[in-house]
Amino acid sequence: MKQALITGASRGLGLALARALAADGWSLLLTARGEEDLFSAAFDLDARAIAGDVADPAHVARLAEAAPELDLLVNNASGLGPTPMPRLADYPLDALRALVETNVVAPLGLVQATLPALRKRRGAILNVSSDAAVEAYEGWGGYGATKAALDQISNVLAAEEPDVAVWWVDPGEMNTSMLAAAVGEQEAGAAPPPESVAAALLRLVASRPESGRFTRGELG
Template sequence: MRQALITGASRGLGLALAKALAADGWSLLLTARGEEDLMSAAFDLGARAIPGDVADPAHVARLAEAVPELDLLVNNASGLGPAPLPRLADYPLDSLRALFETNVVGPLALIQATLPALRKRQGAIVNISSDAAVEAYEGWGGYGATKAALDQVSNVLAAEEPDVAVWWVDPGEMRTRMLADAVGEEEAGTAPPPESVAPALLRLVAGRPAPGRFTRGDLR
């Protein structure tokens, strides 16, 4: 059975993708910081779950040990940073360092730990990016910088690991708690739900195109 590991799987896009993969017959290992929501989601989907923080090396090691063979890694877990979103001139540097740990170092650590399992199955990696990685939105400098770094990590990884498919995906705005924290409940409420993006990600994995950066529009 195909095995997927999804981070940030207790809500939002991670949960929507977990539901879609489970319906498609995948075996799932889910992780997120929110233990109660994570265990509830795992129970509903018949999935395994290991709660924890991807920025914690011990947690990364536990996840890798749990998937000696792996077909798909989805690095979806992400932090927003301080809210309301500060301008770069005022950005707390300790917060920025912590955000890089969560959004860049943590995903790379998990990639490093699971690469042997992914190579064994000629698996795939999906790193969830953002348009803030490539656009200059006021207030999004810290978060955008981490996603730009994750994009380049993905780009180089794709060149270094020809037997593992690597895609970095900008799913666009979605009706999530993170977006609400950034722009407010009212504006976030007008965005499409994460469930609208999950089918496109499944098509990406099934079609196995060449490595690269994809937006939701590319995957229609």
């Protein structure tokens, strides 16, 4: 049975993808900071769960130890930064440093910890990106900069690890609590549900294309 480790798995896209993979027969290790929602999801999916912050090296070590036979790492956990989302001229630098830690350093740390298992299984890494990494949206400069950094980390990682597939995916807008915090509940409510994106990601994993960046439209 194939095994996946999913971060930010208690809600939104992480939870939707966990459900899709479980239905496809995958064994799951789930993590998120919110214990109650995480353990509820794990119970429903017959999955293992370890609550914690992926920016905590000790938590990352526990996750890697719990997944010695890993086929798929999904770096989905992400922070939005301050809300209302400030322009770069007013962006609090301490908040930006914290966001870089969560959105850039933490995913790379988990990649480093799980690479031995992924190499052994010729596995795959799926890093969740954003169109804010490549587009100039007012107010999204801090978040977008972290996702641009994650894109480049993914790009170089793909060149350095030819036996591991690396995909960085812009899922587009989804009706999630994160989007609602950024743009308001009304606009977020008009976006597609994360389940539709999860189905596309499941097809991506199953088809195992070459490493690269994918948008929601390209996934079909």
